[in-house]
Amino acid sequence: MEEDRFGTVAAFVAVARRLNFAAAARALGVNGATISRRVRRLEEQLGARLLTRTTRRVALTEAGIAYFERCENVLAVLEEADLTVAMLNDARPRGLLRINLPIAFGRMHVAPLLPAFLDRYPDLRLDVSLSDAMVDLVHQQVDVALRIADLADSSLIARRLASNRRLLCASPAYLVRRGVPATPAELERHDCLHYTPHSPVDAWHLTGPEGSVTVPVSGVLRADSGETLYLAALAGHGIIMTPMFLAHEALARGDLVPILEGWASAPSAIYAIQPTRRLIPPKARVFVDFLAEQFAGTPSWERWRQV
Numbered sequence: 051m052e053e054d055r056f057g058t059v060a061a062f063v064a065v066a067r068r069l070n071f072a073a074a075a076r077a078l079g080v081n082g083a084t085i086s087r088r089v090r091r092l093e094e095q096l097g098a099r100l101l102t103r104t105t106r107r108v109a110l111t112e113a114g115i116a117y118f119e120r121c122e123n124v125l126a127v128l129e130e131a132d133l134t135v136a137m138l139n140d141a142r143p144r145g146l147l148r149i150n151l152p153i154a155f156g157r158m159h160v161a162p163l164l165p166a167f168l169d170r171y172p173d174l175r176l177d178v179s180l181s182d183a184m185v186d187l188v189h190q191q192v193d194v195a196l197r198i199a200d201l202a203d204s205s206l207i208a209r210r211l212a213s214n215r216r217l218l219c220a221s222p223a224y225l226v227r228r229g230v231p232a233t234p235a236e237l238e239r240h241d242c243l244h245y246t247p248h249s250p251v252d253a254w255h256l257t258g259p260e261g262s263v264t265v266p267v268s269g270v271l272r273a274d275s276g277e278t279l280y281l282a283a284l285a286g287h288g289i290i291m292t293p294m295f296l297a298h299e300a301l302a303r304g305d306l307v308p309i310l311e312g313w314a315s316a317p318s319a320i321y322a323i324q325p326t327r328r329l330i331p332p333k334a335r336v337f338v339d340f341l342a343e344q345f346a347g348t349p350s351w352e353r354w355r356q357v
Contacts, residue, residue, distance in 0.1 A: 208321045252268055269289075
């Protein structure tokens with residue numbers, strides 16, 4: 051294999067994953083001209099067009115799709131070989147660690163911990179993205195992501211970090227104006243702030259003393275952002291079913307008041323997830339261990355009644 055063949059293949063895979071030359075260049079830490087030159091050289095070596103390029107988009111050709119699928123496997127094997135050597139040598143975690151976090155939880159509970167993590171592991175660099183979307187860890191080259199859900203994807207390595215309880219609450223001003231619901235059925239007569247990623251259908255599923263019920267809800271606002279609904283609830287615009295990690299400070303201050311406390315939504319948890327690998331990179335392992343250490347026991351957001 052030619053001396054620079056690895057560089058040309060890595061450049062092609064980076065572009066194929068993103069279908070964007072500029073994004074591929076940023077991921078590899080080189081300039082766009084270098085990426086273009088490497089991909090062009092690879093196509094010349096293979097005698098085949100792998101990508102079609104216009105001013106608006108990049109797409110894989112049929113040959114490009116077949117080559118990409120095989121090259122991803124090759125690069126994964128090489129990465130695993132590197133990890134094997136690093137772990138045998140007990141190398142300190144080093145290099146770039148790509149992390150994806152949910153927006154609200156990441157901002158409130160993970161971002162404040164990152165300086166301490168970097169102090170502990172000075173040879174690491176972090177690339178942190180915040181998104182509530184379910185990112186593709188392999189194609190986005192994410193090493194560790196945090197997800198708040200009931201995980202159904204068995205191809206992922208998942209470690210439970212903490213519980214994620216949700217409760218119904220509203221501002222005192224709203225409850226004075228509209229009254230306090232005594233049963234789940236009474237929620238139908240209230241303005242309910244609905245988080246659409248949990249369910250595109252405007253209904254809340256609750257379990258309590260009388261079993262499980264499904265309550266149709268409606269209100270002045272529905273959104274795919276928990277923080278948007280939280281701010282609306284604080285302003286007195288309705289009842290919210292909110293995670294404790296988001297509302298605990300407002301609950302402790304009395305700015306939000308819990309209602310229907312005997313009723314709860316289906317439980318979920320906060321997980322650290324990684325793509326399936328036989329070996330976990332040391333940089334990813336120490337980050338997950340660090341978060342597990344920080345969230346051990348009863349997390350701070352579950353202790354709001356003690357504040």
